[in-house]
Amino acid sequence: xxxxxxxxxxxxxxxxxxxxxxxxxxxxxxxxxxxxxxxxxxxxxxxxxxxxxxxxxxxxxxxxxxxxxxxxxxxxxxxxxxxxxxxxxxxxxxxxxxxxxxxxxxxxxxxxxxxxxxxxxxxxxx
Numbered sequence: 110x111x112x113x114x115x116x117x118x119x120x121x122x123x124x125x126x127x128x129x130x131x132x133x134x135x136x137x138x139x140x141x142x143x144x145x146x147x148x149x150x151x152x153x154x155x156x157x158x159x160x161x162x163x164x165x166x167x168x169x170x171x172x173x174x175x176x177x178x179x180x181x182x183x184x185x186x187x188x189x190x191x192x193x194x195x196x197x198x199x200x201x202x203x204x205x206x207x208x209x210x211x212x213x214x215x216x217x218x219x220x221x222x223x224x225x226x227x228x229x230x231x232x233x234x235x
Contacts, residue, residue, distance in 0.1 A: 119152055122136050122186070122212075123156055123157050123160065126162050132163075132182075132184070134180075134185065134186075136209065136210045137189065137208045137210070137211050137212070138186065138187070139190070139191060139214065140188060140190060140214045140219075141191075141215050141218045141222055141224060143166075143171075145214065146168050146188045146190055149188045149214060150165075153188065163185055163186070164184060164185075164186040166187075167187055167197060167203075168190040168192075169190060169196075173193070173202075176193070176197070177202045180197070180203050191227035192227065195227055195230060198231070206234070208235045211232075
């Protein structure tokens, strides 16, 4: 996935976020790898730099505490990898009940990697 494809779904999402509440998770983007999650988040930050929209990344391999604190401070967009997202859901650190838009980026790749059961578990919380 390149920046162009990310912008193709991110621009309509950002337009939608101009109306409605701030500091609630309204967009969840699930990606198979932390590298892709970071790329998507960076595109989101770049495209929304003149907006009050906050983007948070959530993935394993790094400490949870900074991610939890970023979520608590409020973010409209969460870009996450399935495993860490499920950890934070299970621990009560993230509420997905306000999600309006769900993007499964590289869904075929996630299925190939065995993430389908995790995706199904995540969908139960949206």
